[in-house]
Amino acid sequence: MARREEERAVVKKGEEGLKLAISLYEEFGLPLGLLPLDDAIEVGFVRSSGYMWILQEKKVVHKFKMIGKLVSYDTEVTCYIEPNKIKKLKGVKAKELIFWTPCGDIFVDDPPTGKVHFRAIGGLTVTFPVEAFGLGQ
Numbered sequence: 009m010a011r012r013e014e015e016r017a018v019v020k021k022g023e024e025g026l027k028l029a030i031s032l033y034e035e036f037g038l039p040l041g042l043l044p045l046d047d048a049i050e051v052g053f054v055r056s057s058g059y060m061w062i063l064q065e066k067k068v069v070h071k072f073k074m075i076g077k078l079v080s081y082d083t084e085v086t087c088y089i090e091p092n093k094i095k096k097l098k099g100v101k102a103k104e105l106i107f108w109t110p111c112g113d114i115f116v117d118d119p120p121t122g123k124v125h126f127r128a129i130g131g132l133t134v135t136f137p138v139e140a141f142g143l144g145q
Contacts, residue, residue, distance in 0.1 A: 015056045025051030025062075030143075032060065037092045037116055039124060039141035043085055043100070058088040074140040078103040079111075092116040102126065 020028040029051045033040050043062060045051075050063040062085045069080045082099035089095075094114040101108040113127040116138060124141060127133045 015054065017052050017054045019050060019052040021050050022048075025049070028053065029060075029062065032089060036089050037118070038089070038094065038114075039116070039138050040143045041141045042094070042114065042124075043081070043087075053089075058090050059086070060089050061086045072140050075136050077136075080108060092118045102128075 018028065025048050026045050029043070029045050029048065030040055032038075032053060033042065045062070047064045047066065047068055048062050049065055051061070053060045062081075064081070064083055064085075067080065067082055069078055071078050080101045080103070085097070085099035087094045087097040092115055095112075097111050097114065100111045102111055103109075109132070110129045111126050112129045114124065115127075116124050120138075122138050123135050124138050125133055125135045
């Protein structure tokens, strides 16, 4: 019975979705402001695979002020989460010079160094301070 429970998706809407996402970020050691949540209409998670999705009504472009980066979040953002990592991220692009570059993986150093690393689909990796991705940043 426990195995079946673990394989089922947990799906939350609105404010409950926000709470689910924040609890997952905390559990997996990820910065709380990393993926969009303010306009989320649904958040889902399958614990057995680590698959997570966020649905929002419209595409969102957010500027992380501390690092001066624009990030675009599609109406559907999907990924696999595990301790200190987000893998196979889809629906997220960062503005690099004049191009929007898809972000593929995100990982936080373990043991913690205060850095978070972003790997683009093409392999380019950039590093920023973790605090740049706190809630409300």
